[in-house]
Amino acid sequence: MSQMKTLALLATAAVLSGCLGATTIEVPGDFVPVERCEPYTIKAVSADGVVLAQRTEDNPKNGTLEFWAAAIGNQLFAREGYKLASNVEATSESGIPGRLMTYDALRSGASFKYLLAVFVKGGKVIVVEAGGRADSVNKLLPQIRTAMMTVK
Amino acid sequence: MYKTFIVSVVLAAAMVCGGCSNSKDSQVQALWRDKHMLAQQKDEMARQLSEAQALGAAALQRSEAARPAAAATLVPSAAAAARPAAVDPRRIIYSAQFAIVAPDVAAALNKAKSMAAASGGYMQQMTSDTIVMRIPADRFDPFISELAALGIVTRKNIEAVDVTEQYADLELRLRSAKAMHDKLMVLLDKAAGVKDTLAVETEIARVREEVERLEGLLNRLRNQVAYSTITVNFTAAAAPQAPGELKIKLPFPWLDSLGLDRLLES
Secondary structure, three states: OHHHHHHHHHHHHHHHOOOOOOOOOOOOOOEEEOOOOOOOOEEEEEOOOOEEEEEEEEOOOOOOHHHHHHHHHHHHHHHOOOEEEEEEEEEOOOOOEEEEEEEEEEEOOEEEEEEEEEEEEOOEEEEEEEEEEHHHHHHHHHHHHHHHOOOO | OHHHHHHHHHHHHHHHHHOOOOOHHHHHHHHHHHHHHHHHHHHHHHHHHHHHHHHHHHHHHOOOOOOHHHHHHHOHHHHHHHOOOOOOOOOEEEEEEEEEEEOOHHHHHHHHHHHHHHOOOEEEEEOOOEEEEEEEHHHHHHHHHHHHHHOEEEEEEEEEEEOHHHHHHHHHHHHHHHHHHHHHHHHHHHOOOHHHHHHHHHHHHHHHHHHHHHHHHHHHHHHHHHEEEEEEEEEEOOOOOOOOOOOOOOOOHHHHHOOHHHHHOO
16 A cells, blocks of 8 residues: 555656656746656646647757757758747756747647747757747746746 | 348348447347347248158058057157057957848848847848848847847857057047147248248148048048947748658757647647
8 A cells, every 4th residue: 555655656756847757847837737748858738728848858969059959940940931030048047058949830820839948958958848829828928938947 | 042042131131230230240240140040940940841741751651550659659748648548448340240041031131120220220231132230339249139030040250350559549640640730830820931831831731631531540440339230141941841852851850849739739
């Protein structure tokens, strides 16, 4: 019985601290983490469907922040056709340098907004994404931006 | 010729004075005194004119890149006064060149033009894919940060050129030229005879031209310091392609899973 309790506690802890147990961003109060989140280390949703997620990828050859920002930008912009609304330098609360890109996109005739922050820390590339209907994202924009900068 | 003229004037003056005097000795003394005085005045005028000509020639010969040391040798006290004091700010010309990939080049050009105006600057030149903007120097840093919003920056080159010494040198040369001009104006009042007057007037014209040239150079330098030049070349982004048609693909599969569609999957 006590083994069951321990397992349950561990599972809850895993959900709260990220699917893979990695260090994650701090999820704002307007969002609830979801259990199944691969390939993200954490994924959370708001009541009106805005999604906030973080993923951490290997950076074995120590690609620079400029490289990854450009690679991601090319992927989204040149290949996927996202319209870049802004691309600014950003630094996490713990001092990790990064870039924050904002894109506008149309899905089924509706306006969507997609934010992506990329940080490079040692041998890892940390990417925090957020997106949803533009009006819903706009309402939560300050919380989303604050959460993105809690990358550790 | 001039000496003969002076001696004649002196002799005539002496003869006039001689009619008023009863003593032959006093006449001779007066004659020598007057002659000596006139000779001194002439020497002084010739020396001042020679100095002014030398000063003007030196100022003209020196190129725009004249060394401050040379200027200091020319007028040591003025050089010391003109040298930038320790509290003076550095005078730096900033410039930047960007290459940006944008979805709509025409729209990006117009946006850049509007951004320049909003920053207190202006568009200096624009072609179908390039814009040259002049931005107030104090808005340089924020402006180049804002440029990133126009697309993907693929090349960035920022340059700063310190022209403090060049600026100080130009100021010094201008001050020297103006001082020389004032001196020549005084000489012109003192000039006796057509020849002297013409010589001084020629020198004044030359110095005035030099003053105007230096003022022009200084104004151009001031403008370059006050406004940074930013050049942006835009390239149109490739149109979005359907999956499978892509010819270039980075060897990082996780990049493919970025984006709204994957993010919003439940």
